[in-house]
Amino acid sequence: MAASTGKRFVIIGNGASGTYAAETIRKNLPDSDVTLITNEPYPLYNRVALPPYLRGTAKREKVFLRTPEQHAEKGIKLLLETQIERIDVRGKVAHSADGRELPYDQMLIATGGRPNALAVPGAAGTLGVLNFQYFADAEAIRERMETSKHATVVGGSYIAYELAEAFRHHNLEVTWLIRGPRFLRRVLDEAGGRLVDQIARDAGVDIRYGHEVKEVHARDGQVVGVTTTADQHIDTDLVGVGLGVKMNTEFLADTGITVRGGIVTNEFLETAVPGVLAAGDVAEFFDVAIGLHNQMGTWNNSVGHGRIAGATMSGDRKAYNDTPMYSTGLFDSRIRVMGLTPENLSDLESYQEIDEEKRNYRRLFFRDGRLVGGCLIGDIKLQTKIIQVIQARQVIPDSERASILQS
C-alpha cells in the first residue's frame, strides 16, 4: 500500500458501511486523518442482533461491535451525537448542526435510512407506538413489553415480522396488520405467502391482510387501541411499526450529488461530485452483476460497500461486485433471500416449488435467462449452490431451471 498522504477523510454515518470504511482507510493509510460521525450516541452496533436482543436471546455485549476506545486505538476520531446538516462541496467542508466545520479531502456518505412513522391520527407523540431501527428503539420496546399484554404489528416486511416474533416470544397476544395480500408480497408468490401465514398462525399470531391502522387511541398519553381501515377495533398496549425507511439525504441539497431512491454512484461507489462517495443502504450503486443501478438494505452489502469505499478512498480503487443475502429466522422456520428480487427490480421471471408438508419453499428469479436471485424458506441448504449459480452468470434454458433446486 502507498505511503500515507496525511489526507483528511470525513465519514458521515457509523453503521456497518461507515465503520468498515474508516477502518480500511486507517489500515491502508496509517497517518491519515479519519473522522467518523454519527448522530446516535453509540459506536457501531449490530442491527442484525437487535431482534435477538428484543427477544432476550442476545445480551447487550453481543449487540455492540466496537467501543470508543477501539476507535481511538485505531486512530479513528469518533464524533457521537453529531448531526451533519449541510455539505459545502466547493469548499469541501461538512457543517454540523452544533456549528462545527469539518474540512475534508474525501468524504463518504453512509447515512442509511430512518424508519417511517405511523402517520395516522392519534399516533404522533403517543407512548407505546414504536418503530424498530435503532438500539434506543430496542430498549424502548423491551421496556414497553414488560407491561403489555397485547401488541399490534403494522407492516408486511422483515421489521414487522421481527417485531411479531419478539412479541410472541414474550407471550404477548399479537395482531399483525399487513396492508398487502401476504408477507413480502413481491418476493413470495401466493403459495409462499400461505406457507408463511401458516407458520405465523402456528406461532400464535393473528394476521389480518388488507388492513392498515386508521387511528390510534390513547389514554393519558399511552396507546390503548387502534381502529383499522376495515373499522375493526383492537385493544392494544403496544404498536410496533415496520413501514419501511426514508433515506437520510436531505443535507445534500444543492450539492450536485444525484439523489434518486438513494445517492447515485458508479461501481466504485463514487458520486458525480469528485471526492464524495456513498455506501451502504443509502447508496444506489451501479451493480456490475446486473448492469443496472441497484439499492440494497442488507448487512453484508453494507459491510462490503464499506470495505470497497474505504479501499477506493485510500487509492486502491475497486469495483463492488457481490451477491447480498438477507438471512433471518421465521418463527420456528428460516428464510434466506439472495441477490435480486422483485423488491429491487420489477419484471423478473420466476420459478418456484413448494413442499407444503415439509414446509419448504424455493423461488428463483431470472433476468435475460440468467439466475439473479432466490428465496428459500424452511430447508436452506441450497443457498450456497444458488449463490454459485448467480455468480456464474450463465444463461440457463427454461428446461433446466428446476435442476438448480436439486441438491
Ligand SMILES: Cc1cc2nc3c(=O)[nH]c(=O)nc-3n(C[C@H](O)[C@H](O)[C@H](O)COP(=O)(O)OP(=O)(O)OC[C@H]3O[C@@H](n4cnc5c(N)ncnc54)[C@H](O)[C@@H]3O)c2cc1C
Ligand atoms: C431491526 C433490524 C434488523 C435487521 N436485520 C437484518 C438481517 O437479519 N439481515 C440483514 O442482512 N440485514 C438486516 N438489517 C438491515 C441492516 O442492518 C442494514 O442494511 C445495515 O445495518 C445498514 O448499514 P449502513 O451502514 O448502510 O447504515 P446504518 O446502519 O443505517 O447507519 C447509518 C448511521 O448514520 C446516522 N446518520 C444518518 N444521517 C446522519 C446525519 N445527517 N449526520 C450524522 N449521522 C447520520 C444514522 O443515525 C445511523 O447511525 C436489519 C435492520 C434492522 C433495523
